[in-house]
Ligand code: G6P
């Protein structure tokens with residue numbers, strides 16, 4: 256189906272070998288550069304670091320070497336990203352290195368733009384004009400980190416299943432960066448025009464090499480709208496677009512989507528406006544920019560300021576907010592969901608999607624295999640899983656840990672507290688999917704109310720959920736860019752404290768007598784149930800007798816210093832007590848966490864940089 260509808264199919268015709276531009280392979284001598292260890296989600300550094308001689312080249316060659324020459328030769332690779340500053344140069348470099356390493360063809364989204372979920376969809380589902388399928392992808396993004404000449408760039412490799420490379424591969428890449436001696440590049444390959452859809456053919460010492468530039472939005476839109484799992488199932492849509500359209504075009508419903516000047520803007524107009532009938536004025540910051548308009552493209556209450564005030568929250572709240580608002584991060588895999596004057600925590604969001612999936616989302620109507628969350632994500636999802644008798648998994652932070660579960664057919668819906676939600680339709684979290692999931696739930700709950708009845712709102716849905724399942728009060732404190740040594744010491748101190756819980760409980764009682772005792776404390780360790788691999792040191796947990804939790808973790812996505820994350824959670828089952836302000840409800844636990852960790856003593860910080 257993709258091949259039939261692929262615009263490039265029309266352009267495709269076999270080139271004559273003598274017409275093709277030829278290129279040579281150059282071996283360039285290089286040497287290891289420190290600090291190329293991929294983090295939670297690829298290698299992220301300041302642009303100035305990436306533009307050092309050989310820096311990007313070393314990482315790309317180390318990746319090719321980690322995949323092994325036999326796998327790289329003849330392969331098809333997707334190379335694209337969120338369009339941030341330096342992407343266009345990086346794409347040309349990767350094309351030249353791909354050619355030299357024997358890659359058969361490179362697919363590039365028009366203008367180098369593909370959201371992270373779209374790359375995953377393209378790797379899994381797209382069939383090239385000549386019947387080819389992708390073997391992997393370089394995704395060029397630093398996700399939610401700011402972009403521009405003085406900001407961040409990033410690169411990560413995704414595998415044939417469309418998901419991020421597992422630790423086995425990223426460890427190998429890192430080892431290779433420490434011993435690299437040379438890289439291969441086709442220096443004389445002309446620049447490819449990535450602004451125009453079409454195929455360029457070249458001829459190298461090992462045969463033909465093609466670069467195909469394709470429409471960035473069409474495959475992804477089709478995936479969302481029409482089909483999934485071509486081979487395993489019959490045609491089946493993920494969402495009921497007609498039902499969502501009824502909601503979005505109803506005068507009773509108002510909608511707002513903020514792409515924060517990231518790549519989600521490339522899809523928003525096509526999906527929300529052209530396919531689903533939302534008004535164009537509902538789109539905010541939907542033109543992708545290489546510096547994200549100077550903003551921080553992270554969809555949370557701190558950075559998505561314009562949306563937050565439009566939704567009637569924060570400073571300068573709008574007096575007549577829309578019913579529903581959402582935002583995405585730079586590469587469009589994250590999402591924030593808001594109702595009118597109402598914030599939905601990501602932990603609640605995934606729980607609510609799971610609780611309503613079978614009724615409201617056709618993709619899950621007969622097949623909700625199981626659910627999973629990352630360790631620091633609240634236990635709201637656990638309660639739903641228990642209630643619905645669903646398989647449930649708790650994995651370390653990082654979407655890559657969900658991949659094996661999905662590939663093994665163990666899990667359909669996943670979520671993380673870090674504003675990531677998604678399903679097994681692809682192997683990345685998916686910001687637009689999350690919005691469509693929420694719109695589906697709203698459309699389903701309101702299908703009889705759109706002729707003037709009273710609307711069931713986002714707030715109603717969340718409150719109803721709390722009434723049924725209880726509420727997990729939740730907040731996260733981030734201490735960004737703290738001294739890396741101080742952060743390590745704080746973590747080491749917290750681990751040491753775990754061996755004397757008596758002491759810990761004495762400290763707690765000295766701070767707040769109304770906080771319950773710590774019953775258990777550990778460092779989270781995960782054994783992958785599919786491949787048996789073990790991931791250690793995945794966050795420090797203090798588990799309280801009443802089900803509350805404190806979790807401390809060092810971020811794996813920053814590019815400077817260290818970021819300490821403190822996750823605070825408390826479960827309230829009593830429906831008469833689920834309506835409190837969350838910062839107020841959690842204040843005692845916060846106080847305990849700060850004292851117990853000696854946050855101020857170790858970091859010198861009196862307050863976090865971001866609270867979500
Ligand atoms: C990226 C990953 C997520 C992960 C998040 C955590 O967005 O794709 O899977 O949850 O980073 O980031 P952190 O900064 O907490 O390591």
Ligand code: ZN
Nearest residue numbers: 398399584588
């Ligand atoms: Zn992202």
